Amino acid sequence: MSVDRYKAMEVFNRVVELGSFTAAATALHLPKARVTTLVQELEAHLGVRLLNRTTRRLSLTDDGALYHQRALAMVQDMGELEGTLRRAVATPAGRLRVDVPAAVGRHVISPELPQFFKRYPDIVLELGSTDRPVDLVAEGVDCVLRGGLVHDETLVARPLGRLKVVTCAAPSYLAQHGTPQTLEDLEQHRFVNFHSAKTGRVFPFDFAKGGEARQVHRPHWVSCNDADSHLGAVLAGLGLAQQPLTRRTCALLESGALVRVLPDWTVDALPMVVLYPRNRHLTAKVRAFADWVAEVFAAEFAAGDGLGP
Missing domain, CATH: 1.10.10.10 (Winged helix-like DNA-binding domain superfamily/Winged helix DNA-binding domain)
Known part of the structure; x- marks a missing residue:
């Protein structure tokens, strides 16, 4: 009509x-x-x-x-x-299907959910915690939270901010293999690598200082595509890693369970975004979740401010 x-x-x-x-x-x-x-x-x-x-x-x-x-x-x-x-x-109400990285769901989102429901009591949240790529339209997911750059023109990305990243290792690893002082020293070390759940590609270590940018590839005993498993392998002393400075990582650094290395070299920050389909109208419940998760991550972004660049 x-x-x-x-x-x-x-x-x-x-x-x-x-x-x-x-x-x-x-x-x-x-x-x-x-x-x-x-x-x-x-x-x-x-x-x-x-x-x-x-x-x-x-x-x-x-x-x-x-x-x-x-x-x-x-x-x-x-x-x-x-x-x-x-x-x-x-009005933010009704069923809301959201997918977030497993570690984010466990350590960042879930602990804050009582405040979310206090603010939005009419939303029924179905929270998926995965690190695999999600087809939002085919799987009926309203929005996803992801870290890293997004190259999908069918999705709208709302930036939440950027997590600082540091190079670190467990004291047990450094006691056995020594603490690298230069990038050249990394030739004598093993990495705990992170690889893409979608392509299997292993991400290199990124370093920058004084306008110079370097990428370093090293073999690993273990490579992970899940943030919790990745951190667990680092804490077990299996090698050097580059870790986002979440509140959890900061607490491990402050307690001595992790030790920062090569502090003069900065690492590219990890962008965090909320994604939803470009052809789907942004409903009040999706907007409410995006606004709320931006507030939650503000504390994560601030956690690393006291640890230098």
Whole structure:
């Protein structure tokens, strides 16, 4: 149904209700000529006469009476539907399917959920915690939280901020293999590498200092595609790693369970984003989650501020 045909149906219903083109025009804030034209165009489209017109009164034809009954129900249904959609856009409510990295779900999102539900009691959250790529449309997921750069034109990425990253190792590893002082020293060390769950590609170590950028590739005893497993392997003394400075990592550094190495070399920060389909309207519940998770991650981003560049 085109917008004009819907408007003509609405106008026709009001003419029947008020019994007058003039009264309908006044009620709808339209010129009388426009009301008359819309009804005439509707009759022409249907190929039937809907109204009997005399100088004194209007009356419905048999076809008009049948059409009015159906048209009135359709306009009412459309009004209810539009009202429901407006409320869905304006009020955070209903089922919300979100997917986040496993470690983020366990250590960042879940501990803060009581505050989320206190703020949004009408949202029912279905939280998936995975590190694999998610097809949002095929899997019916409203939005996902991911770290790293996104190269998918079908998705809209809302930046949350950037997590600082440091190079570190467990004291047990450094006691056995020594502490590297230069990038050249890394030739004598093993890495705990991180690889893409989608492609299997192992990410190199990135370093920058004074305008110089370097990438270092080293063999590993273990490579992980899950942040918790990756951190666990580092704590077990299996090699050097580059870790995002979350509150958890900062606590491990402060306690001595991890030791930062090569502090003069900075590492590219890890961008965090909320992703949702480009062709899907941003509902109130998705916007509410994105706003809330941005607040949650503000504390994560601030955690590394005291540990230098």
